[in-house]
Amino acid sequence: MARADRAPHLGTVPPDPLFHARGLTKVYRMGEVDVPALQAVDLDLFPGEFVVILGPSGSGKSTLLNILGGLDAPSAGTVTFRDHVLTAAREAELTQYRREHVGFVFQFYNLIPSLTALENVALVTALTSTAHGGQPADPADTLRLVGLGARMDNFPAQLSGGEQQRVAIARAIAKRPDVLLCDEPTGALDVETGKLVLAALQRANRELGTLTVIITHNASVAGMADRVLRLRSGRIVGDERNAAPIAPEQLVW
Ligand SMILES: Nc1ncnc2c1ncn2[C@@H]1O[C@H](COP(=O)(O)OP(=O)(O)OP(=O)(O)O)[C@@H](O)[C@H]1O
Ligand SMILES: [Mg+2]
Numbered sequence: 743m744a745r746a747d748r749a750p751h752l753g754t755v756p757p758d759p760l761f762h763a764r765g766l767t768k769v770y771r772m773g774e775v776d777v778p779a780l781q782a783v784d785l786d787l788f789p790g791e792f793v794v795i796l797g798p799s800g801s802g803k804s805t806l807l808n809i810l811g812g813l814d815a816p817s818a819g820t821v822t823f824r825d826h827v828l829t830a831a832r833e834a835e836l837t838q839y840r841r842e843h844v845g846f847v848f849q850f851y852n853l854i855p856s857l858t859a860l861e862n863v864a865l866v867t868a869l870t871s872t873a874h875g876g877q878p879a880d881p882a883d884t885l886r887l888v889g890l891g892a893r894m895d896n897f898p899a900q901l902s903g904g905e906q907q908r909v910a911i912a913r914a915i916a917k918r919p920d921v922l923l924c925d926e927p928t929g930a931l932d933v934e935t936g937k938l939v940l941a942a943l944q945r946a947n948r949e950l951g952t953l954t955v956i957i958t959h960n961a962s963v964a965g966m967a968d969r970v971l972r973l974r975s976g977r978i979v980g981d982e983r984n985a986a987p988i989a990p991e992q993l994v995w
Pocket of ligand 1 (some may be wrong): 770771772777778779797798799800801802803804805806
């Protein structure tokens, strides 16, 4: 493996990739027409990386994320997670994989309206803490990590959009996933609120070392990433490392 394929900030001993994808192809059949969503994508993702995926609408970003998260299967190609071949896994194994190893954050927060912020996070830790065999994260600590220490007892309707999204992030990281997959997490937010959400994601990534993958339409977010992937027409057309990622507050957009 070439040195450039390795996560530079993780020291001199290169880690094994967490994800190893080869020849990933996804074709959707629409009536008589085949719509190619991914075309022979090769990709390695490493523990602890903060990765931003950019690309025009329809370029295959969500398709790639959903395959990594075990929500969708490719038409051809393989994905391994550690030494686990996801593309050969049965549905029950994929369910377990998602529950134990993957955190998802989507554009809309999907919080339970009748539960407080703290209860929304605690619900997930209660459901998943035994699965890992590890120490469950404290829901209150996790909310503090995303800057919501003072909002824990609020219901979702009493929180701003950015605060609700940070509860969703806390919920996703509270089970200490190996990877956090975020599909347009700031898509519904204004600029300043979006920066707070990105700051929470960056802080969680730095403190927990969780591989974090963020899809965004906003090219300026690339400045805070360790690595930027560019998709076009279902192919990776750019894969750059960023030696000096900046804080979201410094992004200009
Ligand atoms: N369930 C589906 N059925 C048919 N075609 C699909 C389906 N999902 C995605 N596609 C097609 O696959 C291609 C890639 O879609 P994808 O959702 O991955 O793009 P994207 O880069 O996430 O776009 P956006 O930025 O608009 O979210 C598009 O041409 C899309 O129309
Ligand atoms: Mg998408």
